[in-house]
Amino acid sequence: MSERVYLRRKWLNRIMIGLCGIAAAAAIILLALILGYTLTRGIAAMNISFLTNAAKPVGEVGGGMRNEIFGTFILVILGSILAIPVGLMAGIFLSEFANPKVALAVQFAADILAGIPSIVVGVFAYAIVVQPMHTYSALSAGIALAIIMVPIVARTAEESLRLVPNSMREAALALGITRWRAVVGVIIPGALTGIVTGIMLAVARIAGETAPLIFTALGSQFGVQGLLKPIGALPLQIYHYALSPYRDQQQQAWAGAFLLILLVLGISILVRWLSNRKRF
Amino acid sequence: MSPMKAKSWKFNRSTHFADKIFSNSTLVFAMVIVGILLSLVIVLAVNAMPAINKFGFSFIGSSSWDAVRGVFGAWPAIFGTLLTAAIGLLIAVPISMGAAIFLTELSPLWLRGPASFVIEMLAAIPSVIIGLWGLFVLVPFVRNVLESWLGSKLGFLPLFQGAPFGVGFLSAGIILAIMVIPIITAMSRDAMRAVSDQQREAMLALGATRWEMIRKAVLPNCRSGLVGAVILGLGRALGETMAVTMVIGNSYTVSPSLFAPGSTIASKIALEFSEASSGVFVGSLIELALVLFGITLVVNVIARVLLWRMTAVKGTME
Secondary structure, rough: OOOHEEEEEHHHHHHHHHHHHHHHHHHHHHHHHHHHHHHHHHHHHHOOOHHHHOOOOOOOOOOOHHHHHHHHHHHHHHHHHHHHHHHHHHHHHHHHOOOOHHHHHHHHHHHHHHOOOOOHHHHHHHHHHHHHHHHOOOHHHHHHHHHHHHHHHHHHHHHHHHHHHHHHHHHHHHHHOHHHHHHHHHHHHHOOOHHHHHHHHHHHHHOOOHHHHHOOEEEEOOOOOOOOOEEEEEEHHHHHHHHHOOHHHHHHHHHHHHHHHHHHHHHHHHHHHHHHHHHH | OOOOOHHOOOOOOOOOOHHHHHHHHHHHHHHHHHHHHHHHHHHHHHHHHHHHHHHHHHHOOOOOOOOOOOEEHHHHHHHHHHHHHHHHHHHHHHHHHHHHHHHHHHHHHHHHHHHHHHHHHHOOOHHHHHHHHHHHHHHHHHHHHHHHHHHHHHHHHHHHOOOOOOOOOHHHHHHHHHHHHHHHHHHHHHHHHHHHHHHHHHHEEEEEEEEHHHHHHHHHHHHHHHHHHHHHHHHHHHHOHHHHHOOOOOOOOOOOOOOOEOHHHHHHHHHHHHHHHHHHHHHHHHHHHHHHHHHHHHHHHHHHHHHHHHHHHHHHHH
């Protein structure tokens, strides 16, 4: 009798452990499949003219995404310029100055903001920038990306500032310097790796964002013409070309995907390396 | 994370003038975050007014989307959003829970770091690339293999009837599962890791098998964290745009069949926003955005409260 109970428990144990192992393997294999397929298709489609040429009309071969690559670069810079000061200062406020109740409210707002679908952020940017200015623009896209970026930067900055030991704060103040000097000269340098990590994660996130760009950046056939004109972006062009019926454009979508994956995963691996070096 | 740190130096008396400026300017920037959130709600509501005034509450329940006559309704999009998210979670939750259990309880130590990293990488892949892969790999697979198989075995259910297009609710659901698995896995792993080892050791000392230990000592102690993780994944699935737009087929219909093409709120906005001309059309799309914002807001607030309660409980236990 008890023999049977033992046997049942033993087998249940094995089965459940096996299933958990299979689940983990499935998740990892899925990534390998997606990455492997995209990278092989991407490498096959990649060539020099993809990087150096502008988009060409359908039918002409040798078109590339030079302008879109440049556009993504500009949008990421613009988003970062707008978001990093806000995020960083908010992070400093949360970790160094806020009383617990205000901190809770700001943290909550940041977490909620981080959870808003990026397409809704795009609609918001459309309503506050594109509509009043009567034109799609790089600026509106940069603002949308900045809104996505701010909560990530703020929360990671706050977390890494909190990891700076209190003894550092006390030591700095004991030297007689003012609090803002202590923050800028001692505490921020102590948390710099974490802050940079958070910024890089946020950059990786916005570099691949597409949804908020559709009706803010719009895309442009004429390259980059300034911040108040429509602008192309790599993920946006991948989206357009993926749905294109033309084989050449589909090929370019894969090449673009390859480039975007290298960029985003490159940043992720760098972040991993940075944070490992610090903590463990 | 203790708020005591900040407090202990609030009582520092030697507040310099420059300090005042600095601390107040950090306050201003922090308030920018709150301001963005509030203005987002207000701006969306104001811009949706043409549609809200014209259709009222019937907007939610109506299924028409006719730009020529100027009559718009949200129901097919809401239906598609909820259905695809449900399919996504149905697939993602068991896999994520299994993977999280493996990562915290079963995996050899040397494998934990790399395996976690790989799963987190999956979260970093941009949505448009998942969509590209979905369009060229997943959709043909779903059309040629999965749907014909489901149709022949389970075709008596209305869920699995109809022509296998490939693009449709099923493909969108699978894509969403792929996208939320890393999120749910990572959050549940953190929740399970927060359970104290004493609980595990006590259970094993009583002679429990490893699975019994997980079932009775680990999972019950982090239940709110796990639910929070799933709801956070749900929030992500509801708002996911690009990958879904690329594989859902974009027809504006309500169908009981999972094989049918459809739309989600996000995909509808993504496809039509830059073409919308009339005030009511734009207003309707912005009202759709408002509805999506409302749904994800509720979902995210629930998730955050659950996750925060978990950390609070953990704090009092120690």
